Amino acid sequence: MTCLLEVRGLTVELPTPAGWVRPVNEVSLHIDAGESLGLVGESGSGKTMLAMALMGLLPPGARVEGEALLGKDRKEVAEVKEKNAREPGVAGGKNLLALNERQWRAVRGGQIAMVFQEPMTSLNPVMRIGRQIEEAIRAHESRLAAGDVKRRAAEALGRAAIPEPQVRAEQFPHQLSGGLRQRAMIAMALAAGPRFLIADEPTTALDVTVQKQILDLLDHLRRELRLALLFITHDLGVVRQVADRVAVMYAGRIIEEGPARQVLASPRHPYTQGLLNASPTLERGKLSPIPGSVPQLTAVPPGCAFEPRCSLRRAECVAAVPDLRVADQSHTARCVLV
Amino acid sequence: MHTSEILLEARDLRKSYRRGGGVFSKEAEGPRFTAVDGVCLAVERGETFAVVGESGCGKTTLARMLVRLIEPDSGELGFRGKDLLALRGAELRAERRQMQMVFQDPFASLDPRMRVAEMVGEPLAIHHPELGKTEKQERTRAMLERVGLGADALKRYPHEFSGGQRQRIGIARALILRPKLVVADEPVSALDVSVGAQVLLLLQELQSEFGLTYIFISHSLPVVAQMATRIAVMRAGKFVEVGPAEQVLHLPAHAYTRELLAAVPSLPSR
Ligand SMILES: Nc1ncnc2c1ncn2[C@@H]1O[C@H](COP(=O)(O)OP(=O)(O)OP(=O)(O)O)[C@@H](O)[C@H]1O
Ligand code: SF4
Ligand SMILES: [Mg+2]
Secondary structure, eight states, rough: OOSSSEEEEEEEEEEEEEEEEEEEEEEEEEEOTTOOOEOOOTTTTTTTHHHHHTTTOOOOTTEEEEEEESSSSSSHHHHHHHHHHHTTTTTGGGGGGGHHHHHHHHTTTEEEEESSSSSSGGSTTTSOOOHHHHHHTTTTTTTHHHHHHHHHHHOOOOOHTTTHHHHHHHHHHHHHHOOHHHHHHHHHHHTTTSEEEEEESSTTTSHHHHHHHHHHHHHHHHHHHHHHHHHHHHHSSHHHOOOOOOEEETEEEEEEEEHHHHHSSOSHHHHOOOOOOHHHSSSOOOOOOOOSOOOGGGGOOSSSSTTTGGGTTTTTGGTSSOOOEEETTEEEOOOOOO | OOOEEEEEEEEEEEEEOSSSOOTTSSSOOOEEEEEEEEEEEEETTOOOOOOETTTTTSHHHHHHHTTTTSSSSSSEEEEEEGGGGOHHHHHHHHHHTTTEEOOTTTTSSSSTSHHHHHHHHHHHHHHOOTTTTHHHHHHHHHHHTTTOOOGGGGTTTTSSHHHHHHHHHHHHHHTTTOSSSSESSTTTTSSOOOHHHHHHHHHHHHHHHHHHEEEEEESSSSHHHOOOSEEEEEEEEEEEEEEEEEHHSOOOOSSHHHHHHHHHHHOOOO
């Protein structure tokens, strides 16, 4: 299968005083144009680190392995894949994970962009919103005339459905409400026309009513612009609303993947099941927490990383890391019971 | 069935702040912004009275006024039949011992160099100076054990614990004086789903075990739905709807409550 973005065997290792740790462990995923993949997992499972690897923004000293191919379309990805297979190493420039910083400057913003939980981390607090968006455009199209840049910036604000765009363009980030700031960041991320958007917990800090508006906006944009969207969240309800497919991450690995509705309605991995049973809903019911907590990266259990917390564990679970097994057509789970 | 008894009662509580301009502001009297705008409530003994609302609606200011961490501008506050706002000195201390808070980040206001034993035992040291050292230690150890932490936790520092364990420590500190009322302000919103559920369950168990009354503050309707006997929906400093939990969740009367409910992303039913 060929998609707009294909990631294979992505591993990130970081040096710590306690030795090398692996926040991202042999992750493979794919996203097509116009498709939305929800990446869910609890704190520390490696979601942000995975996003940072795809943005070329890993912390200094990080080691990264694997392949991440991004094409204009499926055809280009297929060509790159074939070329990489024929002449390994040579086509390294097309593997995102092998880009150098100079190459990244063309790709970041232009082909891939990211929005964060806290817009202030990517907005410049002392620059007017409009100027920031213009700069984002100019960074990728230096030959564009000043008037065209202005027009494109206004379009970008309009796309993010920012009311009174001319007024907002003249304001500084702190003058905007949380929801509007998030819209401004989305406008900026999309200003230079990327095909792949990563949204890392973009609504976690927002009120539910505002969250709903931002989720609707992202959904609308990815359909209209045919964006490949990687939506990161810890909230299963949110993922159900925005994702076509969902990948569940635990201790650096993807442990279940499949169509969102199917994974959430009939999860096959005990961790996903546990997460659903621990998620409060509007129905009062007996909450069943998962015992224990997420393992430290310095002490990931051998075999299945969920084994110490799993009520269904067996002897074989500690022997080796279970493979992703096919549960049903495009639905896979990393558990010996599948 | 015994008749219900009011533990805490508030009438027309108000609190406003000066907008912007701090101590160094040029304008001595800037425009004021009303954080809590005439709230009335009556909390029955043994119930969980939840206040739900979006950021900035005034719920934390309200919570802190109820335990007199913040002084209201006006209004009345009764606790166990006493006029809480009129109490001073030893009398006030005696009542405040009966009302404790659980915070979103239990250590935000505590010295990070304090060991867990001191953190949890500190209220005992303040309110029960008559207790001997071993008695204090024993009560601290027992309380920690009750919230699910072993005796090895005593000698450790807060940064050595995960978020869920830290909240257990915060709960132990709140309960060590055996209060009647616990005001919990967003106690699980910083926690992961699986750990947050553990803490909610622990709070439920402790409530029946110690006969506690809860005031539970949260921005999350699903979380509130797990805990509340009654729910107050707060917006812009006011309660727009108060009622039995089932009714507010399933037959909301106010348009704002319906809007909040509609925005909650749903999960498949279990
Ligand atoms: N610079 C670093 N050096 C070493 N380890 C790190 C570094 N940054 C993050 N980690 C570790 O990598 C793991 C994955 O972190 P990451 O931020 O990707 O998790 P996450 O799934 O995004 O969590 P959250 O839901 O809290 O955002 C964590 O255990 C974290 O402590
Ligand atoms: S592999 Fe074993 S321990 Fe892991 S989730 Fe499946 S049953 Fe549980
Ligand atoms: Mg993260």
